[in-house]
Amino acid sequence: MKCDFDEVISRKGTGCVKFDCPEVGDRLPLWVADMDFATPDFILDAIKERLEHPVMGYPFVPENYYRVILEWVKSIHDWDVAPEHIRYIPGIVKGIGMVLSCFFREPGVESQRVKVIIQPPVYHPFRILPQKNGFEVVCNPLLPVEQDGKLVGYRMDFDGLEKLIDEDTKVLILSNPHNPAGICWPKEELQELAHLCVKKGVLVISDEIHAEMALKGYRHYPFASVSEEAAACSITFMAPSKTFNIAGIVSSYTVVPNPELRDKFFAYLDSNEFDNPSIFSTVATLAAYTKGREWRAGMLEYVEGNIDFVEEFIRDRIPQISILRPQASFLVWLDLRPLGLEHDRLVELVQDKAGLYLNDGAMFGEQGTGFFRLNVGCPKSVLKEAMEKLECAINA
Numbered sequence: 328m329k330c331d332f333d334e335v336i337s338r339k340g341t342g343c344v345k346f347d348c349p350e351v352g353d354r355l356p357l358w359v360a361d362m363d364f365a366t367p368d369f370i371l372d373a374i375k376e377r378l379e380h381p382v383m384g385y386p387f388v389p390e391n392y393y394r395v396i397l398e399w400v401k402s403i404h405d406w407d408v409a410p411e412h413i414r415y416i417p418g419i420v421k422g423i424g425m426v427l428s429c430f431f432r433e434p435g436v437e438s439q440r441v442k443v444i445i446q447p448p449v450y451h452p453f454r455i456l457p458q459k460n461g462f463e464v465v466c467n468p469l470l471p472v473e474q475d476g477k478l479v480g481y482r483m484d485f486d487g488l489e490k491l492i493d494e495d496t497k498v499l500i501l502s503n504p505h506n507p508a509g510i511c512w513p514k515e516e517l518q519e520l521a522h523l524c525v526k527k528g529v530l531v532i533s534d535e536i537h538a539e540m541a542l543k544g545y546r547h548y549p550f551a552s553v554s555e556e557a558a559a560c561s562i563t564f565m566a567p568s569k570t571f572n573i574a575g576i577v578s579s580y581t582v583v584p585n586p587e588l589r590d591k592f593f594a595y596l597d598s599n600e601f602d603n604p605s606i607f608s609t610v611a612t613l614a615a616y617t618k619g620r621e622w623r624a625g626m627l628e629y630v631e632g633n634i635d636f637v638e639e640f641i642r643d644r645i646p647q648i649s650i651l652r653p654q655a656s657f658l659v660w661l662d663l664r665p666l667g668l669e670h671d672r673l674v675e676l677v678q679d680k681a682g683l684y685l686n687d688g689a690m691f692g693e694q695g696t697g698f699f700r701l702n703v704g705c706p707k708s709v710l711k712e713a714m715e716k717l718e719c720a721i722n723a
């Protein structure tokens with residue numbers, strides 16, 4: 328199997344957000360959460376094979392599509408999902424919008440007051456999407472965990488959450504594993520969250536797009552699998568898109584064990600035809616989940632090596648800053664606060680002096696100010712160049 332993660336592939340001019348977005352300019356982009364590795368051959372070959380047939384009419388969901396997903400979910404997460412609990416959705420951010428519309432926008436009811444809880448620092452569309460749709464977003468910030476003055480993790484603030492919930496707070500969006508901090512939430516923490524949400528009647532949307540990328544020594548727990556309460560109060564979203572670098576193909580799915588939530592949500596998906604996958608989404612998912620085990624293992628090993636590289640580089644050459652080592656996925660949370668610079672000066676340092684385009688931590692909530700999110704899903708030579716640029720800018 329060909330999987331040369333060291334190969335530098337030019338993506339400029341391919342219409343990709345990461346390189347072609349005008350703000351990036353000529354900076355080295357290590358931001359948007361897709362990887363610079365080639366999508367694996369077995370997926371590209373499956374798509375090419377479908378392209379051999381010249382008719383691209385309406386697709387029918389292949390008979391084995393859901394079965395293959397269930398088998399994969401069982402083998403990766405040891406989670407038993409019933410075939411009738413799963414449906415295709417056209418993207419996870421869109422899925423969040425669909426849940427909000429389906430459950431909290433009753434036709435004809437104009438002025439529903441619904442508050443959406445997020446736990447920043449967290450993936451910014453969790454805030455932006457509800458706000459743009461007229462929902463109020465309330466924050467229960469994660470609590471930093473520190474050792475010797477260094478950030479080593481975050482935990483959920485259950486006291487804060489309990490106080491925050493009132494009769495209007497109806498839904499919480501969970502990033503599991505967590506983006507941007509790369510946390511694989513411990514089972515007990517998810518169980519406690521579920522307990523509180525059931526007690527308070529809060530629906531949990533569990534975004535598990537990075538679920539297949541738990542790193543060495545860590546395990547991802549699908550939220551709905553941790554307890555009966557969690558299964559009862561949640562709608563889960565998963566996808567092969569991050570793991571196999573096929574975000575542009577759009578191939579996500581939802582799992583809903585609770586029959587009442589499921590009936591309502593699946594009827595909504597069905598009536599809007601949102602659960603009709605495109606030809607290529609089923610082709611890509613089937614190829615990924617039937618042929619992708621070896622590639623996934625190799626990719627995770629490479630990503631882990633890149634994280635080691637960044638950790639060692641910072642320890643040896645820019646010890647003024649630190650990293651929160653991710654437990655899942657290819658996003659690294661860099662802590663630049665010890666440099667003691669104001670936010671705008673830090674952005675100037677990273678973007679103008681170092682010439683890097685990273686995600687400014689402040690976009691994930693004010694708690695992210697002073698941090699940057701570095702995407703290490705790239706060839707090691709590119710990462711080395713980026714770290715050297717950062718070193719030069721900081722040490723200058």
Ligand SMILES: Cc1ncc(COP(=O)(O)O)c(C=O)c1O
Nearest residue numbers: 360418419420421450506534536
């Ligand atoms: C936590 C998280 N959720 C959702 C998405 C986007 O998912 P989709 O492209 O399916 O909307 C991303 C992409 O970066 C992400 O990191």
